[in-house]
Amino acid sequence: DADVTQTPRNRITKTGKRIMLECSQTKGHDRMYWYRQDPGLGLRLIYYSFDVKDINKGEISDGYSVSRQAQAKFSLSLESAIPNQTALYFCATSGGGETQYFGPGTRLLVL
Amino acid sequence: SQQGEEDPQALSIQEGENATMNCSYKTSINNLQWYRQNSGRGLVHLILIRSNEREKHSGRLRVTLDTSKKSSSLLITASRAADTASYFCATENSGGSNYKLTFGKGTLLTVNP
Numbered sequence: 001d002a003d004v005t006q007t008p009r010n011r012i013t014k015t016g017k018r019i020m021l022e023c024s025q026t027k028g029h030d031r032m033y034w035y036r037q038d039p040g041l042g043l044r045l046i047y048y049s050f051d052v053k054d055i056n057k058g059e060i061s062d063g064y065s066v067s068r069q070a071q072a073k074f075s076l077s078l079e080s081a082i083p084n085q086t087a088l089y090f091c092a093t094s095g096g097g098e099t100q101y102f103g104p105g106t107r108l109l110v111l
Numbered sequence: 112s113q114q115g116e117e118d119p120q121a122l123s124i125q126e127g128e129n130a131t132m133n134c135s136y137k138t139s140i141n142n143l144q145w146y147r148q149n150s151g152r153g154l155v156h157l158i159l160i161r162s163n164e165r166e167k168h169s170g171r172l173r174v175t176l177d178t179s180k181k182s183s184s185l186l187i188t189a190s191r192a193a194d195t196a197s198y199f200c201a202t203e204n205s206g207g208s209n210y211k212l213t214f215g216k217g218t219l220l221t222v223n224p
Binding site for chain 1 (some may be wrong): 141142144151152153154155156159199203209210211212213214215216217
């Protein structure tokens with residue numbers, strides 16, 4: 001089984017809808033991250049959490065919110081989706097070191 | 112803002128040749144990491160080099176770091192078609208929050224059989 005899972009893997013939604021992307025990990029890591037990837041722009045950090053009670057904004061947090069429900073779960077919400085939030089979204093975790101472990105990604109299309 | 116910038120943006124070589132990708136960054140770092148991404152999939156960590164290290168090896172990978180020039184290079188020797196992927200450098204910047212990475216835009220490597 002994969003150590004970092006993301007659901008859904010693909011999602012099509014309409015402008016104005018609220019959607020949630022979920023991330024779960026079995027690695028026992030405290031640190032979790034949400035990134036978005038756009039063609040030609042690499043990965044940009046949206047939010048990160050170093051433990052259940054710690055939530056921090058990243059580089060591009062506007063329009064997004066997160067919830068760290070447990071050590072193993074970190075959800076990303078788009079309160080009112082807009083077309084320029086169309087992107088590939090990745091969850092990542094890290095534990096005792098600096099290396100990050102990525103999920104398979106969620107491809108989101110906002111119409 | 113992007114910290115690392117990879118060069119070239121795209122690289123196409125023949126199987127068996129060596130591939131070299133470069134990364135430049137702007138601020139002081141604790142470490143620099145290289146990740147690989149197969150098309151549309153999650154990133155996979157390849158190698159980490161700390162700011163006090165100058166060179167590291169892992170299998171067919173060789174990474175160098177020049178902190179005076181704020182640059183790093185990733186060399187893949189004896190490339191294989193399976194090495195075809197995008198490669199990203201990522202920096203953990205010093206003076207800020209540890210364990211937070213800033214990624215570059217990536218180099219797309221194509222290895223032709």
